[in-house]
Amino acid sequence: MSGSHQQQDLALIKELQHILDPCTLELTPVDEVWPNLYIGNVAVAQNRKTLHKLGITHVLNAAHSKQGSIGEQSFYGNTCVYFGIPAEDSNSFELSQYFTAAADFIHKALKNKDGRVLVHCIMGVSRSATLVLAYLMLRQRFTLRDALRHVAQKRAIYPNQHFLSLLLKLDERLALKRRLCPLL
Numbered sequence: 001m002s003g004s005h006q007q008q009d010l011a012l013i014k015e016l017q018h019i020l021d022p023c024t025l026e027l028t029p030v031d032e033v034w035p036n037l038y039i040g041n042v043a044v045a046q047n048r049k050t051l052h053k054l055g056i057t058h059v060l061n062a063a064h065s066k067q068g069s070i071g072e073q074s075f076y077g078n079t080c081v082y083f084g085i086p087a088e089d090s091n092s093f094e095l096s097q098y099f100t101a102a103a104d105f106i107h108k109a110l111k112n113k114d115g116r117v118l119v120h121c122i123m124g125v126s127r128s129a130t131l132v133l134a135y136l137m138l139r140q141r142f143t144l145r146d147a148l149r150h151v152a153q154k155r156a157i158y159p160n161q162h163f164l165s166l167l168l169k170l171d172e173r174l175a176l177k178r179r180l181c182p183l184l
Contacts, residue, residue, distance in 0.1 A: 013164045019148045023156050027125065030054070031155035034140075036116045037106060039132055039155050041124040045071060048079070051118065056080055058109035058117040060102060062087045062127035081109065087127045091162040095127065099134040099170060106135045129157035133167055137174060144171035 030040030030050070044050050045059055057080055061071045064084030073082040083105045085098045102119075109115040121127035129151060136147040144167050151157055159167070 009165055009168065012168055013161055016144065016148060016164050016168070017161075019145060020152050020158055023152045025152075025154075025156040027123070027156045030118065030124070033132060033151045033154040034136065036110055037132065037135075038116070038118045039124045039128050039151075039157070040118050040120045042120055042122050044124075045118060045120040046075075051076075051080065054118070055114070055116045056118045057112065057115050058105070059083070060105055060117060060119045060128075060131065061085065061121070062102075062119065062131055063089075063121040066122060085127075085131070087121070089121065089126050089160060091160060093162070094166070095130055095163055096134075096166040096170065098131065099138065099166075102131040103135040103138040106132075107139045124155070125157055126159045126163060129155070130159045130163040130167060133159070134170060137167070137170055143175070144168060 030038050030044045032038050038054065038056070042063065045061060059071065059076060059080045059082050061082070061084045064071065065086035071082055071084055076082050085102065087093055087095050087098065106117050106119070109117045119128040119132050132151060133144065133147045136142040136150065137144060142150065
């Protein structure tokens with residue numbers, strides 16, 4: 001990547017972070033950020049009573065490889081469908097490789113009449129938020145800025161810089177696709 005392109009990306013990432021900075025929401029264990037779509041922390045994901053109360057039918061764990069967050073289908077039995085993504089909250093993890101699979105999982109779950117999805121990581125701020133933003137972009141035709149604004153009104157989120165740059169690339173790809181084929 002050329003130096004000027006890198007600087008341009010950094011400026012865009014800073015702009016995206018400014019969308020999130022004024023968020024004054026308290027970080028809560030779980031929030032509904034889209035109809036029947038929740039972002040939460042690991043404690044919520046491991047509390048069967050809370051999941052039942054929320055009516056959660058699907059759990060997407062974005063921190064599947066982390067100690068204390070290793071979920072599996074057997075924990076949920078037949079009450080929830082489980083999907084684990086072994087994401088690291090780091091500046092080198094390529095979370096984008098899971099954007100489509102996560103968006104498809106969420107979309108399929110929400111198409112069920114009673115489908116309710118919890119997307120979580122450890123805190124419910126970076127990895128899980130990034131996957132929900134990707135879902136809104138891929139399946140609900142949101143731009144990245146609109147997705148950020150929408151989710152930040154419902155939950156205190158803060159994807160790391162690297163994840164914002166991956167979402168920026170997705171945003172650019174989707175914008176180009178829509179210009180080339182407006183029906184998409």
